[in-house]
Amino acid sequence: MSQSAENPAKTPADQSATLDHNIALMLLASFQSQGALRAWDARLTAMAPGSAEISLPYSDKVSQQHGYFHGGVIGTLADVAGGYAANTLLMPVSECLTAEYKINIVAPGIGDTLIARGKVLKAGKTLVVAQAEVFAVQAGVEKLCAIMQQTLFVIDKK
Amino acid sequence: MSQSAENPAKTPADQSATLDHNIALMLLASFQSQGALRAWDARLTAMAPGSAEISLPYSDKVSQQHGYFHGGVIGTLADVAGGYAANTLLMPVSECLTAEYKINIVAPGIGDTLIARGKVLKAGKTLVVAQAEVFAVQAGVEKLCAIMQQTLFVIDKK
Amino acid sequence: MSQSAENPAKTPADQSATLDHNIALMLLASFQSQGALRAWDARLTAMAPGSAEISLPYSDKVSQQHGYFHGGVIGTLADVAGGYAANTLLMPVSECLTAEYKINIVAPGIGDTLIARGKVLKAGKTLVVAQAEVFAVQAGVEKLCAIMQQTLFVIDKK
Amino acid sequence: MSQSAENPAKTPADQSATLDHNIALMLLASFQSQGALRAWDARLTAMAPGSAEISLPYSDKVSQQHGYFHGGVIGTLADVAGGYAANTLLMPVSECLTAEYKINIVAPGIGDTLIARGKVLKAGKTLVVAQAEVFAVQAGVEKLCAIMQQTLFVIDKK
Numbered sequence: 052m053s054q055s056a057e058n059p060a061k062t063p064a065d066q067s068a069t070l071d072h073n074i075a076l077m078l079l080a081s082f083q084s085q086g087a088l089r090a091w092d093a094r095l096t097a098m099a100p101g102s103a104e105i106s107l108p109y110s111d112k113v114s115q116q117h118g119y120f121h122g123g124v125i126g127t128l129a130d131v132a133g134g135y136a137a138n139t140l141l142m143p144v145s146e147c148l149t150a151e152y153k154i155n156i157v158a159p160g161i162g163d164t165l166i167a168r169g170k171v172l173k174a175g176k177t178l179v180v181a182q183a184e185v186f187a188v189q190a191g192v193e194k195l196c197a198i199m200q201q202t203l204f205v206i207d208k209k
Numbered sequence: 210m211s212q213s214a215e216n217p218a219k220t221p222a223d224q225s226a227t228l229d230h231n232i233a234l235m236l237l238a239s240f241q242s243q244g245a246l247r248a249w250d251a252r253l254t255a256m257a258p259g260s261a262e263i264s265l266p267y268s269d270k271v272s273q274q275h276g277y278f279h280g281g282v283i284g285t286l287a288d289v290a291g292g293y294a295a296n297t298l299l300m301p302v303s304e305c306l307t308a309e310y311k312i313n314i315v316a317p318g319i320g321d322t323l324i325a326r327g328k329v330l331k332a333g334k335t336l337v338v339a340q341a342e343v344f345a346v347q348a349g350v351e352k353l354c355a356i357m358q359q360t361l362f363v364i365d366k367k
Numbered sequence: 368m369s370q371s372a373e374n375p376a377k378t379p380a381d382q383s384a385t386l387d388h389n390i391a392l393m394l395l396a397s398f399q400s401q402g403a404l405r406a407w408d409a410r411l412t413a414m415a416p417g418s419a420e421i422s423l424p425y426s427d428k429v430s431q432q433h434g435y436f437h438g439g440v441i442g443t444l445a446d447v448a449g450g451y452a453a454n455t456l457l458m459p460v461s462e463c464l465t466a467e468y469k470i471n472i473v474a475p476g477i478g479d480t481l482i483a484r485g486k487v488l489k490a491g492k493t494l495v496v497a498q499a500e501v502f503a504v505q506a507g508v509e510k511l512c513a514i515m516q517q518t519l520f521v522i523d524k525k
Numbered sequence: 526m527s528q529s530a531e532n533p534a535k536t537p538a539d540q541s542a543t544l545d546h547n548i549a550l551m552l553l554a555s556f557q558s559q560g561a562l563r564a565w566d567a568r569l570t571a572m573a574p575g576s577a578e579i580s581l582p583y584s585d586k587v588s589q590q591h592g593y594f595h596g597g598v599i600g601t602l603a604d605v606a607g608g609y610a611a612n613t614l615l616m617p618v619s620e621c622l623t624a625e626y627k628i629n630i631v632a633p634g635i636g637d638t639l640i641a642r643g644k645v646l647k648a649g650k651t652l653v654v655a656q657a658e659v660f661a662v663q664a665g666v667e668k669l670c671a672i673m674q675q676t677l678f679v680i681d682k683k
Binding site: 311313315316330331333338340353356358360 | 627629631632646647649654656669672674676
Binding site: 397400401402403404405406426427428429430431432433437438439440442443444446447464465466467468469470471472525 | 559561564584585586587595596602626627629683
C-alpha cells in the first residue's frame with residue numbers, strides 16, 4: 052500500500068495519448084540492450100503512455116518439449132511487457148525494476164508468434180502495479196495463454 | 210484446496226532418499242528436449258525425491274541491460290526447478306504443467322552462475338505446490354536473488 | 368496449464384446474460400451459510416454468469432489500527448468475489464475451492480463501504496482463473512484499493 | 526528488486542535472539558488496536574527478531590459453509606503474521622504496510638485452533654519479503670493448511 056502518493060500528471064494506461072518521441076527512443080534503446088531479448092528476436096512492437104506490447108517469433112530457442120513456447124519464455128515476455136508499460140510513465144527521470152510478479156498459464160503456448168501486452172494499473176511514487184496478458188498467435192488468430200499481475204519498484208534512471 | 214487426496218507413498222522433498230535411476234534418466238531426457246533450456250546451456254545438476262537443482266552459466270543470451278542475469282531467466286529457472294522437483298514424485302506415471310507461479314526478485318542476478326533449487330511442499334493427486342530459491346553465484350559465493358511459490362497441475366505422462 | 372478442456376457452453380464473465388433463478392438462490396444460500404461473512408454483514412449484491420459482487424459496511428469488526436478496512440478483510444472479500452463469480456458458471460453441478468490467490472493492495476481501505484467485483488477469466492474443467500477488484504466507497508465515490516488474481520479448483524457439489 | 530540496500534544490523538528471522546521488551550510492547554499495542562483481530566479473538570502468541578506467531582480459536586465468526594476456518598481468515602492470519610514478523614525488525618523507527626501477498630491453500634482449515642507463523646526472508650530499506658505458514662490444529666496435532674509469500678512496504682512509524 053505504498054501507492055498513496057500518485058503522480059498526478061500521469062494516467063495509467065492512457066492509450067489514446069501518444070508517447071513522447073524521445074521517451075520512445077529511450078525505451079527502444081533500453082530494450083535493445085538486453086541480450087536475453089535480442090537472443091530470442093523479441094521486439095517492442097507498440098507503446099503508449101501506460102502500455103507496451105512485445106512480440107516474439109517461434110524458434111527452437113524458445114521451445115519446450117512439445118514444441119510449444121516455453122512457460123519461462125511466456126513469463127519473461129509478460130514481465131517485460133509490464134516493465135516497459137511502467138517505463139513509458141517513468142522515463143526519462145526514472146525507470147523500474149521488477150519486485151515480484153505472479154502469472155497464470157491458462158493455455159499452452161501453441162503458435163508462430165507470442166504477443167504480450169502490459170498496462171499500468173496503478174502508478175505510485177515508489178511502486179507501480181501492472182498487468183499483462185500473453186497471447187499465442189496461430190495463423191493470425193490470437194489465443195489467451197497467460198495472465199500476469201506485477202509489482203515494480205521505481206529507481207532513478209542511471 | 211485440491212490437495213486433500215495425497216499420494217500416501219511419497220513424502221515431499223525427502224532429500225535423504227535416492228531417486229530411482231530410471232526416473233532420473235526420464236527427467237534428464239525431458240530436460241534435454243526443451244530447446245529454450247538447451248539454448249541457454251542450462252543443466253539439471255541435482256535430483257532427489259521431491260527436489261531438483263538447475264544451473265546456468267552467464268552469457269550474453271541470458272543478460273539484461275546492466276550485464277546481470279535477466280529477470281525472466283531467473284523466473285524461468287525457478288519455474289523449471291519447481292516443475293522438475295514435482296516430476297521426481299510423479300514420473301513415470303504422470304508429469305506436471307505449471308498452472309501458476311509467483312516470484313519475488315530480492316537482489317540483482319550478478320554472477321557467473323545462476324542456481325535454482327526447487328522442492329515440493331505439498332503433493333496432491335491433481336495439484337502440487339512447490340517452492341524454489343534462486344542464487345547468483347560469484348566466485349563461489351552464493352547470494353539469494355529470488356524466491357518462488359508455484360502451483361503445478363498433474364497430467365498423465367504422454 | 369490445466370484449462371485446455373474448456374466448458375464449451377459457458378463464456379467467462381458474460382455480464383449481458385441473466386443468471387438462472389435457481390442458481391442465484393443456491394449461491395445466496397451458500398453465501399448465507401458462511402459464518403465469517405455473516406459476522407461482518409457482507410452481502411452478495413450482484414450476480415451474472417461469470418461475475419459476482421460482494422459489499423460490506425464499515426464497522427469495528429473489519430477495521431485495522433488506523434480505522435480503515437483491514438487488509439485481511441479486503442483480501443477475503445476479493446477471494447469470495449472471485450469464488451462466487453466462478454460458482455455462477457459451476458452450480459448446480461459443481462462448485463469451487465480456492466487453490467491460491469495473489470492480491471495487491473494499491474490504496475488504503477478508507478470509506479463507509481467496501482465493494483469487491485469478481486469475474487472469471489478462464490473456466491476450465493478442473494481449474495478456473497478469476498480476477499477481482501476491490502473498491503473503498505466514501506460518500507458514494509469508489510476508489511480502487513486492491514486487485515486480485517486467483518486460481519480455483521472445481522469439485523462436485525456436495 | 527529494491528532490497529539491495531539492506532539493513533546491515535538486522536538478520537532476517539534470527540529466532541535465537543530475544544526481542545527487545547519495548548518493541549514487544551509496541552507490537553502488542555499495535556495488534557490490540559486492530560478491531561478485526563479483536564473481533565476474532567486473535568492473539569500474538571510469539572515474537573522474535575524476524576518472526577511472529579498468531580493464534581486464533583475456532584468460532585462461528587471465522588467459519589465457512591462446511592464448519593471449517595474460512596479461507597479469508599486463513600489469508601488474513603498469514604498476512605498479519607508476515608507483517609508482524611517484519612515489524613519486529615522495523616519498530617520503533619518504522620513499520621510496514623502490505624504491498625501484496627500470494628497464498629496457496631493446501632488443505633482445509635479443520636480444527637479448534639489456527640496458527641500462522643511468519644518470518645522475514647529479506648529485509649530491505651523500502652521493501653521486506655516475508656513468508657508464512659498456517660496450520661490447523663486439531664486435538665494438539667498441527668496440519669499445514671496454507672503457505673504465503675508477501676511483499677511489505679516500509680513507512681515511518683506514525
